[in-house]
Amino acid sequence: MTKSVLVTGGSRGIGRAICLKMASLGYYILVNYKGNEAAAQETLAQVRALGADGELLQFDVQHKEQVKAVLGGWIEQQKEKVIEILVNNAGIKDDTLMLWMKDEQWENVVDTSLGGFFYVTREVLNGMLLRKSGRIVNVVSLSGLKGMAGQTNYSAAKAGVIGATKALAQEIGKRGVTVNAVAPGFIQTDMTEGLNEKELKTMIPVQRFGQPEEVAHAVAFLASPESGYITGVVLSVNGGLYT
Numbered sequence: 555m556t557k558s559v560l561v562t563g564g565s566r567g568i569g570r571a572i573c574l575k576m577a578s579l580g581y582y583i584l585v586n587y588k589g590n591e592a593a594a595q596e597t598l599a600q601v602r603a604l605g606a607d608g609e610l611l612q613f614d615v616q617h618k619e620q621v622k623a624v625l626g627g628w629i630e631q632q633k634e635k636v637i638e639i640l641v642n643n644a645g646i647k648d649d650t651l652m653l654w655m656k657d658e659q660w661e662n663v664v665d666t667s668l669g670g671f672f673y674v675t676r677e678v679l680n681g682m683l684l685r686k687s688g689r690i691v692n693v694v695s696l697s698g699l700k701g702m703a704g705q706t707n708y709s710a711a712k713a714g715v716i717g718a719t720k721a722l723a724q725e726i727g728k729r730g731v732t733v734n735a736v737a738p739g740f741i742q743t744d745m746t747e748g749l750n751e752k753e754l755k756t757m758i759p760v761q762r763f764g765q766p767e768e769v770a771h772a773v774a775f776l777a778s779p780e781s782g783y784i785t786g787v788v789l790s791v792n793g794g795l796y797t
């Protein structure tokens with residue numbers, strides 16, 4: 555059986571760095587993305603340049619029918635490949651003060667992070683439980699731990715995933731499957747592009763934004779076979795900004 559890793563939102567930023575880290579460890583990489591095919595192809599090319607292999611799986615994590623059709627369909631067809639590691643990384647932000655927040659801003663952000671976690675994990679879980687082996691790592695956020703003004707939608711979505719991480723860890727620990735979360739602070743990606751790094755980094759004890767590879771390192775640690783006694787935790791990767 556070829557051990558595979560599914561990374562949602564693997565086309566760019568933190569997700570791409572996770573794909574490359576897991577490729578360097580020899581896994582077969584399933585690169586999920588929503589719409590940016592060129593970026594997803596670039597991730598796959600970089601995976602192959604590392605001597606590993608993988609494929610693209612396009613679906614929108616917030617649409618349960620798409621998740622079922624594409625991911626469920628892929629799982630059903632496989633004879634050789636199993637998803638040993640699931641990284642729920644896909645996420646968006648759409649910041650505004652709650653007073654001005656529109657329904658779609660609330661729904662899109664919550665449905666992508668929290669809905670996406672539910673629909674994708676549900677699809678993958680059965681196989682892990684039957685094999686009595688698996689790792690689930692959810693990429694959450696500092697905002698989900700401490701709350702961030704202008705991000706009630708995003709903070710609620712990520713806090714929701716943290717609660718679900720802890721609950722699911724308790725449900726399935728006895729079946730050899732662990733569920734953990736990684737909570738990045740400010741990481742240099744498209745998502746943080748418009749932010750004033752010069753000003754913000756003065757608040758961060760290590761005095762800089764983090765790199766996607768530093769988050770990928772934490773994900774790989776929690777996803778490793780040796781981390782079987784760690785479940786239900788939230789590991790912060792934030793330069794000491796908040797504990």
Ligand code: NAP
Pocket residue numbers: 562563564565566567568569586587588589590591593613614615616643644645646666693694695696737738739740741742743744745746
């Ligand atoms: P990014 O550079 O904006 O990339 C977002 C990724 O998610 C892309 O691959 C995108 O696919 C995918 N995506 C978005 N909506 C999706 C959907 N509905 N279905 C499937 N894929 C979807 O973001 P990032 O900074 O790498 O963030 C990755 C994760 O880390 C997110 O969950 C984010 O909330 C979290 N995080 C980031 C930071 C930070 O400072 N950057 C801090 C804390 C937490 P396409 O390329 O197809 O659009």
